[in-house]
Amino acid sequence: MIKVSNETKVGVLTVVAIVLLVLGFNLLKGKSLFSSDKTIYAVYKQVNGLQPSNFVQVNGLKVGSVSDLNILDNNAGRILVTLRITKDVEIPRNSVARITGDLLGTKAVQIDFGNANDYLKSGDTIYAAVDGSITDALKEQLNPLVKKLETTLSAVDSVLLTVNAIFDTTTEGNLRVAVAHLKNTMGNFSATSSSLNRMMDPEKGNVQATFNNLAAISENLKNNNDKITGILTNAEKATGTLANGQLDSSLQDLQHTVANLNQMTSKLNSNDGSLGLLMNDKKVYNNLQTSLGSLNKLLEDLRVNPKRYVHFSLFGKKDKVKPLPSDTVTAQ
Structure with a gap:
């Protein structure tokens, strides 16, 4: 062993x-x-915090990752990003590798496919683009607002300076007086509002009573609508009768009558005629009065001594003549 x-x-x-x-x-x-992965490259002017191992996505699907980032010049103006594609996808040559980020700040490379029929091979370079960050978008939106706010603050500062210059001691006293008057005015307005509320009271207010009276009048008119219609009909008939009754001729006759009456009045006022003399000549009036007095005495004597004027006696006796009552009263 x-x-x-x-x-x-x-x-x-x-x-x-x-x-x-x-x-x-x-x-x-x-x-x-x-594995036989495919490596492609993209050159960016800025990477917005892109780091190795960040995802490479196509339509939201992870197809690879960022393998490396390298600086191509001393000023870091060009950054070479190495993209390793692990999925078996064909990327058109005119596609764009766009650096994007979500709300949490996580960066990724989103490949937007082009429409070319030629596809990228391992070692080729893809077009690069960078989406603006949320901070950049907010900054772009807020810049005009900040400028307007600066202008507004300047205007407000000018107004405050003017107000401070205007509000001296005299003006402050006048302002206090104006505020006191305004307080009195508001008190009067409150009293007026209370009066209006009482007037608008749905149970005891004057306005409600007025509306009730109007409603009663309207109800009476509604109930007497037939009578009103009859009155209007009668008035129409009367005007029709007057229109059809030769009103013009009647007015002409009335004018002639008035003219004759005026002529008669003129004659009475003049000395022409018996009536005119009687009304205007005192002598005629006095003579007429005297004649009437004599006639009254004659009638009285005829009543008292009728036999003086009608004598009838069988024996030839003469009656004693009686004195007239008027002469007796005169003598006394």
């Missing part, structure tokens, strides 16, 4: 340990020593 020395055992264990260490290190970097 072959005897193995301790030195040989230690050497073998050392080699095995080194191999396992290399394999583990490559596995952690996303490399596989026992």
